Amino acid sequence: MKVLTSSYYHEFACLGGSCPVTCCFGWGIPLDREACDVYARTKGLWGMRLRMRVTGSKLKAFRLSMGKCPFHNGRRLCSIQLSLGVDHMPRVCREYPRQLMNLGPFGIRLLDTGCPEAARLLLHAEKPFALIPEEEGDFPECHVTNEDKGFPEALAAALRALLDMLEEEEKTPAGLNRFAELLYAFAGEAHASSVGGGGLPDPRRIDPVRSLPLFPFSIMLYNAMLSTPLFEERLSLLSPALYRPLRYYYRLFDRQTEIEGQKRLAEMAEKYFAEAPERMEKYLRLTGHFLMLDWFDLVEDYSFHSHLLQAVIHANLILLLDLLILEKEGELSEERQTAVLAAYTRRAHHNEDVAKALYRCLMDRYG
Numbered sequence: 001m002k003v004l005t006s007s008y009y010h011e012f013a014c015l016g017g018s019c020p021v022t023c024c025f026g027w028g029i030p031l032d033r034e035a036c037d038v039y040a041r042t043k044g045l046w047g048m049r050l051r052m053r054v055t056g057s058k059l060k061a062f063r064l065s066m067g068k069c070p071f072h073n074g075r076r077l078c079s080i081q082l083s084l085g086v087d088h089m090p091r092v093c094r095e096y097p098r099q100l101m102n103l104g105p106f107g108i109r110l111l112d113t114g115c116p117e118a119a120r121l122l123l124h125a126e127k128p129f130a131l132i133p134e135e136e137g138d139f140p141e142c143h144v145t146n147e148d149k150g151f152p153e154a155l156a157a158a159l160r161a162l163l164d165m166l167e168e169e170e171k172t173p174a175g176l177n178r179f180a181e182l183l184y185a186f187a188g189e190a191h192a193s194s195v196g197g198g199g200l201p202d203p204r205r206i207d208p209v210r211s212l213p214l215f216p217f218s219i220m221l222y223n224a225m226l227s228t229p230l231f232e233e234r235l236s237l238l239s240p241a242l243y244r245p246l247r248y249y250y251r252l253f254d255r256q257t258e259i260e261g262q263k264r265l266a267e268m269a270e271k272y273f274a275e276a277p278e279r280m281e282k283y284l285r286l287t288g289h290f291l292m293l294d295w296f297d298l299v300e301d302y303s304f305h306s307h308l309l310q311a312v313i314h315a316n317l318i319l320l321l322d323l324l325i326l327e328k329e330g331e332l333s334e335e336r337q338t339a340v341l342a343a344y345t346r347r348a349h350h351n352e353d354v355a356k357a358l359y360r361c362l363m364d365r366y367g
């Protein structure tokens with residue numbers, strides 16, 4: 001089948017034991033039916049160890065131990081893979097951070113930035129928004145139930161148009177703000193048109209309302225977002241890379257009035273981009289990347305606002321984290337940026353409660 005593949009997908013190679021975070025820590029490890037069947041048939045000591053660690057009734061997962069996969073060994077490697085081989089690993093572990101989606105007429109292959117190596121590749125990719133059509137014989141089955149069989153193709157065309165517009169946009173905060181306003185307006189029109197049985201609007205014909213400060217967010221919006229489950233004390237153990245800068249946010253802004261806080265934040269952002277205007281490229285990339293990651297969920301749920309605005313939220317929160325790290329530590333190395341992007345992606349993009357709470361904050365303000 002035809003598979004649209006991100007331009008840097010094939011460059012990925014797992015860092016193994018030298019990975020600074022590993023994908024075996026800080027989130028659940030869901031088990032597919034095939035893995036559960038294999039574990040049910042596995043005999044001896046290993047069979048018992050595997051079955052003892054499975055939890056859940058309908059949706060099964062490995063029971064974590066101190067926040068990490070119980071099979072993550074002292075050398076930071078997978079003991080299932082070492083002792084039983086790759087075919088005993090859950091599908092998510094064999095594929096991660098590869099994101100594969102079969103939409104019927106075509107498939108999608110992307111990399112998830114919850115992995116620091118995938119995050120590094122995204123930040124360096126020459127063509128971060130390119131989706132290259134490739135032929136693939138072996139691809140996961142299609143589970144799409146939408147009866148509108150033409151919808152995936154229409155979505156792919158609209159995504160291409162939006163990504164082209166993002167690429168053409170001025171690489172400044174004002175440019176990204178304009179693009180975010182366009183996404184907001186496109187989401188509204190696409191929703192109305194879909195409800196009315198029409199096709200998707202052409203993004204190039206959308207006339208956005210130019211009134212929303214969508215990049216960077218205001219201090220009041222950041223305050224609201226940091227009061228969601230995005231930040232909690234438990235994060236100091238689960239995700240120190242995220243906890244430290246978020247904690248610093250409170251030290252910096254807690255005693256300031258809204259006006260003082262807004263002035264300080266605006267000065268930090270202005271200085272950051274004035275010192276190196278090319279820094280802006282990263283936030284445009286992140287907006288496009290998160291847009292691509294969520295886009296094809298629209299095939300089933302038509303939740304245009306929530307999927308499109310997540311991309312805007314994530315670019316803004318990564319900017320805030322970068323500003324805080326630079327302010328606190330005086331430097332922002334590449335390793336730090338990829339570790340923070342990976343930790344943030346896990347916390348905010350993959351955690352449904354956090355993602356929903358952040359979206360509600362945005363809609364309470366501008367919805």
Ligand code: SF4
Pocket residue numbers: 013014015016019020021022023024096097114115116117118
């Ligand atoms: S997070 Fe990425 S690099 Fe690290 S162990 Fe997982 S797949 Fe490998």
